[in-house]
Amino acid sequence: MKLITSTLRPLASAAIFYYATLWLVVLVTVGTISQKYFGLQSSLEKYFSAWLIQPMDMPLWLPSGRLTMTIILVCLIAKLIVATKWKTQWIGTNITHIGVLLLMSGGVITAYTTTEGNIAIQEGKEASTFQDFHKLELAVTDRSHANHDDVTTFSDGFFTRDETFSDDGKIPLKFRVVHFYKNCKIVTRPAAAITSQHKGQAGKIQLEELPPDNDDRNLAGIELEISNATESENGYYLFLNHPQWVPTTITGSDGKSYDVTLRNRHYQLPFSIYLKDFEKLDHAGTMMARSFSSKVTVTEGKSSEDIKIYMNHPLRRGGYTLYQSSFDQSNPSGIETSVFQVVHNKGRLMPYIAIVVITLGLLIHVFMQVPRLLAKAKNKTN
Amino acid sequence: MPRILIILGLLIPCLATAQTQADPRSPQAETRNLSPDAGEILAPLAVQNEGRTKPLDSFARFNLLACYHQSKIGKISAADWLAQLLLDPNTAYEVKCFRIRNEDLLADLGLPKRDDGKHVYSFNELRKVIDDQRSRVQAVSARDKDERTLIESQLLKLYSTVHGYFSISRSFTCLTPEIVIDNAQLAQELKLPHGKPFSFFQLHQRRNTLRPLVEKLHAHYDGANPYHQAVLQLGTQLRDMQQRESHFASLTIIPPADDPILKTWLTPWQVLDGEHHATEHEIKAMTELEAAITALIHGDSTTATQHITTLQSVSSDKVNALAKAELSYNRLDAFTNSLAFYLFGFLLLCLSWLFAGKQLRWASWSVILIGLLLHTAGIILRMYIRGRPAPVTNIYESVIFVGFTCVLLGLIIEFRRRDGLGLIIAVIPGAILHFVGFKYAAEGDTMGRLVAVLDSNFWLSTHVVTITIGYGAASIAGLIAMSYLYVRLFNPNNKTLLQSISKNFIGVTLLALLFCIVGTILGGIWGDQSWGRFWGWDPKENGALLICLWLLIVLHGKWGKQLKELGIATMLSLTSITVLLAWFGVNLLGVGLHNYGFTEGAARNLAIACGSIFLLTVIPSVIIFIRDAAQAKTKAQAKT
Structure with missing residues (x-):
């Protein structure tokens, strides 16, 4: 136990967090600008998913997004285990840190378990596999x-x-x-x-x-x-x-x-999707889309169900989520094609839990600290 | 004989051939004596434009902004300008309402420069010049946006503005009196006035009487017979008008019988189109509109108002209520007026410093509060008009709402501090953001429809509002930190004042952190709900993350003692840069799902803003640092 504590103690340092986060700011900035020139996917792989990065192909390896965030996560875990003061005064901060731990754990689960891709189905056709992007x-x-x-x-x-x-x-x-x-x-x-x-x-x-x-x-x-x-x-x-x-x-x-x-x-879905109808509605008198929706029949084993998938209303089933993402109306016969984004993510509930915890923690902290910090100044200054 | 066959074609009306060139011929004959209040009478009338219904007043403003870059020409309101354009186009074509800002474009088009430097031209001055550019415009528009020169882009814009203007001007030509029958017999047969002008619509209503007359002529046309000539002339005129005018008309003002919010409205010319079977409802609307127009042309405001009221009853109550609300919004001009109060409040604050007046400071506080109430009224009216529970749905509204947040926070801080700092903090971003808002408003409609993916009231009112408050709070934290730097620069010995300011900026930073973090995670959850991924390192997400990380660095740097008070204030003062980059900067990258609000020239303005914040922060900070170091050295020397 003592060994664990003495190992973790130096890791639970605000300085590590401070410099790692500063470095993350650099990565986020460069990784964002890079998207304009090298596309989202390759920037994402280079600056955020990778462990190490070689700036401008120099013989020098620096931590990339994944390593930097791992350092921050380790620092946070160490802080929570060995350096946290469990006192009323710190309750808001402590709850917030637990929330961030949940959020980052969700990120880890997502990074290692997610499959995402898409599936394009013509009206009147059925599909049960999707393709990775x-x-x-x-x-x-x-x-x-x-x-x-x-x-x-x-x-x-x-x-x-x-x-x-x-x-x-x-x-x-x-x-x-x-x-x-x-x-x-x-x-x-x-x-x-x-x-x-x-x-x-x-x-x-x-x-x-x-x-x-x-x-x-x-x-x-x-x-x-x-x-x-x-x-x-x-x-x-x-x-x-x-x-x-x-x-x-x-x-x-x-x-x-x-x-x-x-x-x-290609990935196999545990069910099949039959596209009955795709519909795109426009704002009156314009070509600007007001809504997209797909009427589908989902068949799993012997049971089947009619469902409408539309913007902000995905289909969730068997751990998979299908979102209305795109369409193709170029077929001259009038048969439309609907494109769904398919995601399988075991960590998807973590942000939902994390946001409740973080909001609670920050609210407590703000209510305890801010009135004091915004205190009247006049009688002191004059 | 073949001409008669062509006329028959009119009565089986044909689609107009594609015609892009402004036709210099106008059928209008008489000079018109418009009601002076024609604009005001037409202003509340609802029209459908760019996917939404709006009062004619708004339509007029957006179009005048496009031509003139202002929503008034001197004392002429936009509504009056549009009324003249619709009711008396030939006179309107002489009105100088096209402002060309780029002198290189003027030279390129061979237009004479104006001595007053304003370079405003009338449609009649431009029409030939613009038509001559037709083939060039086609060539330019075929090219990619990035491959156009500045002049070419501006030419395209001018070309489409002039054409848009001309199209609007032809919208009512089927309802204004344009046609005259000189033959008494024909006039009597059609039950139309002899020798007095009437409208295309009136004749169209009698098409079942006119058709047999033309068909009768078809068998035995006699060119010497004045009656035959009159029928032929009338037929030709009708065909020409329909072909020429209906192609241009663009103002969709005739509502459908049901669901006028979601269904498409028609232009008067579309109602009369041969392929469209006009409903009773549409004919009623046309009849009332025509009566109102006729009355306005003859200067009879009272009759016109009556017919406009009846016309409005043809449309749904909801549409009229919204149009009325938007008209009030336009006339209230809440944000301009609120800016006036902010500036007046600032003036009072300056006076309070000169005369050390506590009362003056409270007067300033109250005046700014009135400005804030107006600001709020404008936001609430917009929410009602847009039918959304969220104050922010686009970048313009985010500017307005961040301004609101800043002023509110500033007033609260002033209420606690009572030394004027809160008022400065309120007025500076409040006023600057109003000016930025005017820039966006000058681009046209600020209440445009949302793209499908953003159409979620729940997320607009949670994620968007939270993150926008976060932007506001972070900017305020930055501003307080910056004022700390200046107080410390000029008044380094007042430790209690400095300490109280530093407490304030930490307090606001905590508040900003709450809203930014919660807003950012909410945004991720919206992403998960909409397209299945919580986080995708999209530029806008990264922007929001950047603000959060920056605030976290400052706070943890304080707790971990990596930063001293000067460092905290300097870093925090730079927070405004991260806010600007997240808010506007990422749109300039032109990538990602949030790329919704790009404006021309924004890159330069953004660079100026960020550069200024950087200099305003770094200069005092460096001076203080050097001074403190020097003082420490002298102290050390004194000791030894």
Whole structure:
């Protein structure tokens, strides 16, 4: 016990909080301005989700958002355990600090458990999977079965140079990453660099890395060396995460055909959504939207239910929340497409609890302190 | 004969062909003797514009602001200006009401510079110049916004303003007397006056009588027959008018029979459109409007007022009540008047210093309180008109409400302190924010509709109000801290005064922290409710977080003794910069979900404001620091 206390004591320091928060101010400022030039997603990854940051690619590693906030959190926990005076005078401050602890714990849970993506459904169609906004996967589909497809996926955790991956139990193909870019463009491959090993599009083009797009419209691409296919099909292949990029069919050493494609990671929902109708209402006499709403039928097992999803009124079910987020009315036949944002977050209730606690704590503190601090000044000064 | 066929086309009315050029021909013949109070009579009439109903008075103000950059031309009110434009366009076209501020644009357009430096032109002076720019404007507008020069952007704006003005001016041409029948027989057959002008609408009401007359001519047209000529002439005029005028008319003033708040209103020309089947309700509204217009054109205010009253009864009570409230809001001009009281209060405060008058200081306090009451009245009226329980729904209202918060806090502090500091704290942000508000109001409608995602009364009245109060309180904390610096600079030995001020700024900082933190978390919860994420490091969120972190640094720096009193005051005084950046700065980045209120030139003004706060803080702070260091050194030397 003493050991814990003596370890925590130096951590429970206002100075650590003070300098860590000053550094966080710097990160928040730079990370915000950076969004204009490098897009929200890449700024978020660099300044807020990452542990360390290398400013301007200098050989110098500084704490990024995640580490800075962890330091603040550790400092707060240490303060609460060893350095808190549990006296009436400090009741407001102490409650507030507990509230902040709850809020930050919610942040930790969210950071590690959230999946979010979207799902676009046409009127009259049904869907039960959604796609991650940013995470990618390499999907290998075995279409040899009569009534179902067997999909094997490899997450983007594998997508680092020279990494190899395979799934021996299910598919014979083996992969090695030659290049992977989160954002790239295609350029002609110089004739001298083309060998018989470059298959399909890889025989004509290659990828060139680009900085993150400032509107988050990134085109991810990967060049893979695939082996354990039929002898003539072993070699280098290119895959781009683009809707018009046709999956590449490769015959494995087992003689079966596999469709290989790079796509946003897919997740299965525990229920399915059927879109009956999407409606967009405008403010009278303008093109400005007043409301968006989607009438859907949600089917889970044998039960189904009719629900309307609209702005500020999401559908919550099985830990998933579906929000009306966008739409597409460009189809000339008049069939509209509704787009829902899908979020699964185990920490989502924490801010709700935290705000009650923090408000209570701050209110107590303000009521105890502010009247004294705004006291009459005149008789003292003159 | 083919001409007759064309006229037949009129009676199976066709859609006007796309026509963007202002047509110099006007059918108006007689000179008109408008009622002098035409503007006032039309002012309360509700119209629908940009998705909401508003009184014609507001419509007039926003359009005059667009042309003239002021809501009055000398002594002519916006309503009078619009009334003339609608009822007597040919005379109105001579009124100088287009102000061009950029002299380079003038030179570019080849317009003569005005000696008075105001560069105001009439529509007649501009119409040809503007029409000549048509192809250039098309080319420029096809380009991306970022790729336009300043002159090109201003040209686009002027072009659309002039066209908007012209469109408005053609709105009532189907109701004003524009057509004359010279043939007695035809006049009698149509039961219309012979030789006296009448309106397109009157003739349109008789289209079932006119149609067989034209069809009869179709079989045996005789060019020498004056009656035949008259029918042909009337038909041609009708067709031309409908084609030309209906395309321009833009004032939607005819309400639908039900739900006038949400359903689309029509222009008088749209009611008469061949593809639209006018309802009895619409025809009644048209008849009353025409009668009112005719009376106004003949200077008969009493009859006009009666018809306007009947016309209003055609619309719903709710619409009329809102229009009336908005008219009162416009006429009360609460924020300008409240500013006058704030400035007068400040003057009294200055006098109280000169004459050390306790009474004068209390008079100042009361005058500022009256200003605050007016300020409040304006906010409450807006809430009623917008039908929202929240005082803040857009950036303009946030400016007004932060001003309100600052003045209220200042008055409370003054009530406790009684030495004038609270009054300075009240008046400075109160007055500055009113001026900023006028800048926003000069851009046009400040009560525009909200985008769908913001349309939540619950969150507008919780998150938005809380965070806005937070902005206000943080600014006040910053201002008190800044005044501490100046008191310490000029009066370093009055320790009790300095101590009381430093207590005050810590008190207000705690208050600011409460509102900022709660407001920021509430915003996160709204985000969770609306699109499923509590926090996304969006610029506006980061802005709010920045204020919270800054306040936390100051408070923890004080408790952990990283900061002494001078450091606390300096850091706190800079808080206003974080507030400005969170409030306006993030909009300049042009990214994120909260990007709702960008104004031109805002970047420069923001930089000036932040720069001034920085200098006003750092200069006294550095001087005090150096002085204190020097004093400490002398003391140390004296000891040794």
